[in-house]
Amino acid sequence: MNQEEVKTIYTKYSSVYDRIFSHFFFPRIKLGINKSRISNGDRVIEVGIGTGLSLPLYPRGCKVVGIDVTTKMLEKARGKKERDKLDHVELIEMDAENLTFEDNSFDHAVAAFVVTVVPNPEKMVSEMKRVTKAGGNIVILNHFCSKNLFLSKIEKIFSPVCEKWGWRSDISLDLLSNHCNLHLSQVLKKHKLDPWSIIIATNNK
Numbered sequence: 001m002n003q004e005e006v007k008t009i010y011t012k013y014s015s016v017y018d019r020i021f022s023h024f025f026f027p028r029i030k031l032g033i034n035k036s037r038i039s040n041g042d043r044v045i046e047v048g049i050g051t052g053l054s055l056p057l058y059p060r061g062c063k064v065v066g067i068d069v070t071t072k073m074l075e076k077a078r079g080k081k082e083r084d085k086l087d088h089v090e091l092i093e094m095d096a097e098n099l100t101f102e103d104n105s106f107d108h109a110v111a112a113f114v115v116t117v118v119p120n121p122e123k124m125v126s127e128m129k130r131v132t133k134a135g136g137n138i139v140i141l142n143h144f145c146s147k148n149l150f151l152s153k154i155e156k157i158f159s160p161v162c163e164k165w166g167w168r169s170d171i172s173l174d175l176l177s178n179h180c181n182l183h184l185s186q187v188l189k190k191h192k193l194d195p196w197s198i199i200i201a202t203n204n205k
């Protein structure tokens with residue numbers, strides 16, 4: 001998917017996104033944010049924040065900058081910010097692969113269900129590492145393809161079909177540890193057979 005295709009798909013999802021996905025995504029984002037060391041006084045960037053499902057989960061004493069490329073998804077997040085008076089949250093339309101922030105601007109970074117959506121996940125992770133201080137947490141939630149050779153082959157075959165729905169299914173966890181050189185401190189799942197993983201990585205730059 002190129003960025004225009006991503007925007008088209010997520011513009012269509014925006015009005016129904018929370019109804020379809022929040023039941024699956026919200027409890028896992030909650031677990032990821034709870035396991036991270038985000039605390040009062042920290043500056044956090046969340047890339048691909050979408051409709052802002054995560055917004056109520058951040059401590060009000062931290063500063064959260066949420067970015068996304070899809071205007072309509074961000075509009076939904078802005079609605080939540082206004083409704084819940086989340087003055088510690090700033091929402092900006094921006095490409096996660098080309099962040100306009102200075103190096104080391106944030107203490108921690110979060111990407112929930114975005115790695116398999118962006119056209120170039122390595123670039124996105126390298127941008128997250130760049131803008132986050134050394135030793136900070138990089139929290140990534142996603143489905144990663146199976147380590148089982150047979151299942152991963154099936155996931156690779158189905159990836160073009162998944163792309164029509166707005167994500168790829170052919171990205172493995174190796175992408176983060178090897179290609180992105182991330183130190184994965186914790187790899188968690190909500191339950192043993194959960195298709196989604198919660199990664200807490202340390203920014204080892």
Ligand SMILES: C[S@@+](CC[C@H](N)C(=O)[O-])C[C@H]1O[C@@H](n2cnc3c(N)ncnc32)[C@H](O)[C@@H]1O
Binds near residue numbers: 021052111119
């Ligand atoms: C599956 S949604 C996840 C949204 C949110 N993180 C959540 O957990 O509900 C993927 C989001 O990534 C955004 N996205 C895709 N490519 C992006 C990019 N290059 N930069 C910023 N956001 C992007 C989409 O617009 C969409 O809002």
